[in-house]
Amino acid sequence: MKALEIRNIRKELGKTQAEFAKLLGVSKNSVQLWETEKRNPSPSMVFLIKETYKKHTENLKENEFENKNGNKFTELPDGSLMIQVPLVPFNAYASFLEVYEDEYKVKSKFETTYFTVDKIGKGNYIAFTVKNDSMNGGMLDDTPSGAQVLARELGKQHWRDGFNSTQYGWIIICETGIFHKDIKGPDEKGDITCVSRNKSPEFPEFPISLNEVHSIYKVIKRTF
Structure with a gap:
């Protein structure tokens, strides 16, 4: 999972790095390292990030405007x-x-x-x-x-x-x-x-x- 993709998911969730880290059960430093391409999240963490995003988007579809x-x-x-x-x-x-x-x-x-x-x-x-x-x-x-x-x-x-x-x-x-x-x-x-x-x-x-x-x-x- 690319750094920009992680950052965009976090921003779409409306979370700061600290809030996103708490949601995933990791440290803020881990999120910072992912978003600056200094470390890659583990496969299990990538799955958790995608599942968190999936649940979020399913809940928000009715609140979208264009x-x-x-x-x-x-x-x-x-x-x-x-x-x-x-x-x-x-x-x-x-x-x-x-x-x-x-x-x-x-x-x-x-x-x-x-x-x-x-x-x-x-x-x-x-x-x-x-x-x-x-x-x-x-x-x-x-x-x-x-x-x-x-x-x-x-x-x-x-x-x-x-x-x-x-x-x-x-x-x-x-x-x-x-x-x-x-x-x-x-x-x-x-x-x-x-x-x-x-x-x-x-x-x-x-x-x-x-x-x-x-x-x-x-x-x-x-x-x-």
């Missing part, structure tokens, strides 16, 4: 909500652009991850894996490399209105890549400026024409 964009929400026993979304690595931008318009292909091409949310949203939600520290300036709301971020698409009709300062920044998808940045603009030419929170010379500001942008997402939640 918005018009195909994002699935599940109401958890404590009343909170969990969203299930495709997880797109930054280096897979070419593959993402190829299948973006086809909901089924997006879901089948990329792995799934889960986030807890406050309400059932009407927008189009996707998760991304951040690949560098350009948005990690050392502040509380900054995002380190390797984090997973949940983002909601901003319709193109709103792009010319400008991009306000946000808590966690934006995901910009264009022909040359996927970028996690703060955004200035657009200016009178229709260019936006992508700004990093890490002020290292390694991460300079750079412009992108909105004509070259495929889609833009507002980051609304993160997990590390």
Whole structure:
């Protein structure tokens, strides 16, 4: 059983590592080692994890909801909500652009991850894996490399209105890549400026024409 699969099962159950460990009768350290690929669970433990997940999903089927964009929400026993979304690595931008318009292909091409949310949203939600520290300036709301971020698409009709300062920044998808940045603009030419929170010379500001942008997402939640 892969580390990401274990992590996703735990998150879908709505459990912290400590709570998941207690549920399985193991130590928190064991769960941490599984999720970081430093140790594999035994065959009997894999069976227990799968059985626990199976019972959970059987109990929750009647509490599932889906918005018009195909994002699935599940109401958890404590009343909170969990969203299930495709997880797109930054280096897979070419593959993402190829299948973006086809909901089924997006879901089948990329792995799934889960986030807890406050309400059932009407927008189009996707998760991304951040690949560098350009948005990690050392502040509380900054995002380190390797984090997973949940983002909601901003319709193109709103792009010319400008991009306000946000808590966690934006995901910009264009022909040359996927970028996690703060955004200035657009200016009178229709260019936006992508700004990093890490002020290292390694991460300079750079412009992108909105004509070259495929889609833009507002980051609304993160997990590390």
